Amino acid sequence: xxxxxxxxxxTATEGAIVQINCTYQTSGFNGxxxxxxxxxxxxxxxxxxxxxxxxxxxxxxxxLSRSKGYSYLLLKxxxxxxxxxxxxxxxxxxxxxxxxxxxxxxTQLTVWP
Amino acid sequence: SAVISQKPSxxxxxxxxxxxxxxxxxxxxxxMFWYRQQPGQSLTLIATANQGSEATYESGFVIDKxxxxxxxxxxxxxTVSNMSPEDSSIYLCSVGRDRGPYEQYFGPGxxxxxx
Numbered sequence: 001x002x003x004x005x006x007x008x009x010x011t012a013t014e015g016a017i018v019q020i021n022c023t024y025q026t027s028g029f030n031g032x033x034x035x036x037x038x039x040x041x042x043x044x045x046x047x048x049x050x051x052x053x054x055x056x057x058x059x060x061x062x063x064l065s066r067s068k069g070y071s072y073l074l075l076k077x078x079x080x081x082x083x084x085x086x087x088x089x090x091x092x093x094x095x096x097x098x099x100x101x102x103x104x105x106x107t108q109l110t111v112w113p
Numbered sequence: 114s115a116v117i118s119q120k121p122s123x124x125x126x127x128x129x130x131x132x133x134x135x136x137x138x139x140x141x142x143x144x145m146f147w148y149r150q151q152p153g154q155s156l157t158l159i160a161t162a163n164q165g166s167e168a169t170y171e172s173g174f175v176i177d178k179x180x181x182x183x184x185x186x187x188x189x190x191x192t193v194s195n196m197s198p199e200d201s202s203i204y205l206c207s208v209g210r211d212r213g214p215y216e217q218y219f220g221p222g223x224x225x226x227x228x
Contacts, residue, residue, distance in 0.1 A: 033216060042205055042219040043156070045114075087155060100146070101217060103156045 002026045004104035006088050011110045012078055020073045020107045022088030031091040033101065034062050034073045038084045046086075047073070075109075083111045115140055115208050117220035125226045126196055133192045134223045136206030141186035144209035146217065147179070151202045159204075162189040196227045 003025040012018040024032070031050040035043035049055055049064035049071060061074040075082055085106040092102060116139040126132050136145065145162040160168040160181055168181040183189045193200050206220040 042222050045216045045218060048216050089156075100158055100161065101156075102158075105155045 002090065002092060002102040004088055004090055004102055006086075006104040006107045008105065009108045009110070011112060013112050014078055014080060016078050017074065017076050018078060018109065020075075020086050020088075020109070022071045022073070022104060024069050024071070024088070024090050024104075026069075026090050026092050026102065028092045029066065029090065030093045032062075032064055032071050033089040033091065034060075034071075035087040035089060036084050037087060037106065043087055078111050080111050080113065083109060085109070115142060115218045117206060117208060117218060119204075119206055119220040119223050121223060122221065123224040123226075125228060127228055128197055130196055131192055131194045132196065132225060133190050134204055134206075136189045136191070136220055138187045138208050142208040142210075143186070145183060145189045146207040146209065147181065147189075147191045148205040148207060148219075149202045150205060150222075156205065159191070162191075193225065196225075198227045201225060201227045 006022045033048050034046040036046050037043040046060055047055055047062035049062050052064055052066055054061055054063045059076045064071045085108050087106045088104040089101040118137045120135045124132055147159040148156040149159055150156050158171050159174045159179055160170040162168050162181050162183040164183045164186050178194050180192045203222045203224050205222045207217045209217045
């Protein structure tokens with residue numbers, strides 16, 4: 001089966017840096033995704049890691065360690081608009097549905113002024 | 114990235130009725146997925162809509178309750194049948210790229226309330 005774990009809630013202040021961790025156990029791992037979801041809106045794609053290491057994209061970076069089943073999303077220079085739920089999702093190529101994503105429960109980030 | 118639209122954006126339905134949700138993509142895609150997101154919860158995959166073949170359903174979801182059509186590579190429908198209040202949720206259509214980096218894009222969602 002698939003098991004994806006991330007913290008339920010986090011808080012931080014404007015301008016700070018926050019790291020959201022995600023651990024996973026899965027078969028047929030074929031990539032890890034981070035999505036941002038504002039309340040009442042659809043998830044939007046942030047990052048994709050399939051190889052170990054850090055992927056940087058502006059204020060957001062994502063790290064993956066396949067041997068540890070671990071990823072984090074790093075948000076720098078936090079802004080109020082970053083308050084949202086951040087979803088970790090793992091792509092698996094095992095089972096009846098190739099390419100499907102398994103989502104964690106999401107981490108609700110609140111940024112305070 | 115793909116542009117995805119869904120209809121309706123929201124609806125309030127009575128118990129026992131059915132609602133069909135449409136998903137339109139601005140480009141041809143092989144993989145289309147239907148997710149459900151209940152209040153305060155993460156996304157749960159209902160089924161994968163395959164063009165030219167029957168949809169593949171995840172554990173806990175059956176075709177009689179959630180029939181899906183995929184008549185071509187840009188369009189799909191999900192029907193929520195014989196609705197009950199437990200079906201109140203956001204239903205999201207998603208498409209996946211066939212080639213790297215394989216991210217999935219989501220439609221705006223359909224917010225369904227069953228009374």
